[in-house]
């Protein structure tokens with residue numbers, strides 16, 4: 419059932435899941451399918467579905483369902499599957515705390531604070547957007563500055579227009595999608611400005627959201643000043659030199675009443691921090707095993723709270739692992755602990771999970787630090803001895819790379835540290 423009434427809840431559950439986005443809902447179904455009799459999903463929003471509910475564009479579900487769905491359509495499928503599995507979902511409920519004994523403290527408007535006991539917990543709280551404050555843009559503090567996701571919520575869920583003429587800072591996917599959305603709603607988008615020399619969103623979004631609508635993309639360029647007293651009146655932008663310093667002598671002014679900042683997402687990790695989980699400074703999410711188990715026994719995590727995904731399909735795949743593991747943990751059938759440690763090496767920003775097992779098949783998710791054409795994804799021992807290699811046509815920081823590892827590749831590396839590298843083909847093996 420979906421309920422906002424905690425009186426319908428049990429006092430204890432096998433698995434409690436924090437966050438009812440695609441990660442939390444998929445994890446709930448997998449937990450049920452793997453031995454958990456009583457599963458509860460808690461979400462702070464008015465309804466389950468997560469960020470997908472405001473993503474009304476298509477582009478979701480090609481891997482998971484073999485169809486191109488909108489965000490709400492994808493969400494509807496996972497919500498329906500959750501309900502078919504007889505899982506309790508409570509909306510408008512905020513998880514405040516999870517203590518050492520896995521007692522989950524919830525707060526709802528109806529019943530105030532309640533405690534629910536959990537034998538296992540899955541963290542699936544998603545991510546939040548970086549704001550203007552994260553990059554300290556100089557200038558005044560007028561109205562009219564939005565994060566791209568907030569603007570998306572205003573336009574798609576509440577039917578409100580943020581302004582009439584917009585500048586977008588950052589070429590991540592949300593900014594690109596909003597450039598198209600604002601244009602379709604009659605707002606003039608003066609341009610998208612990106613600090614890096616390459617775009618930060620998926621190539622399909624550059625083509626479909628910018629090129630198809632003649633919206634200019636200015637690479638190696640940033641906003642150096644915001645002007646306006648009550649409302650934004652304009653911004654100043656400037657190109658950057660090789661050291662990423664703005665060339666103020668070449669700056670120019672753009673009149674606009676709206677600035678959208680689309681400068682990245684950060685895992686929503688207050689709870690994980692309160693719980694003192696071990697963190698990865700690159701992902702800014704918890705360190706996880708191949709079972710998606712965190713550094714505390716019986717606490718699992720998946721989705722954007724672990725690392726930022728570009729496709730929801732991979733969120734679902736990862737959540738199935740976390741949910742399955744939580745179910746197995748409760749049933750006492752969780753496979754033996756991992757015996758190989760993975761480390762990001764050359765041109766790899768991070769890899770998740772952080773440990774794997776020589777006995778099972780794994781999908782490792784990783785991101786390149788910088789774009790490379792014609793390169794090789796390598797697994798090596800710390801001294802450089804090759805373990806595995808796969809050719810890639812290109813890598814791009816905005817596109818997550820999936821590495822499938824089978825036990826046959828890993829069988830001799832019990833107890834090892836393995837490094838993941840992405841190298842140019844010419845330097846391969848040096």
Ligand SMILES: Cc1cc2nc3c(=O)[nH]c(=O)nc-3n(C[C@H](O)[C@H](O)[C@H](O)COP(=O)(O)OP(=O)(O)OC[C@H]3O[C@@H](n4cnc5c(N)ncnc54)[C@H](O)[C@@H]3O)c2cc1C
Pocket residue numbers: 436437438439440441442460461462463467468469470473475476477478479511512513514542543544545567570591592595686689720721722723727728729730731733
């Ligand atoms: C603007 C935007 C556009 C996107 N476009 C695409 C696309 O075209 N194609 C695609 O495949 N993917 C796209 N994605 C990516 C995809 O939507 C996300 O990767 C996916 O939704 C992440 O799922 P999640 O469950 O980890 O997080 P979320 O969907 O963010 O869900 C997290 C949930 O946790 C809840 N929560 C957080 N903290 C608490 C707490 N303490 N107590 C209770 N509840 C809590 C939140 O309310 C939220 O409902 C897009 C993402 C964004 C932001």
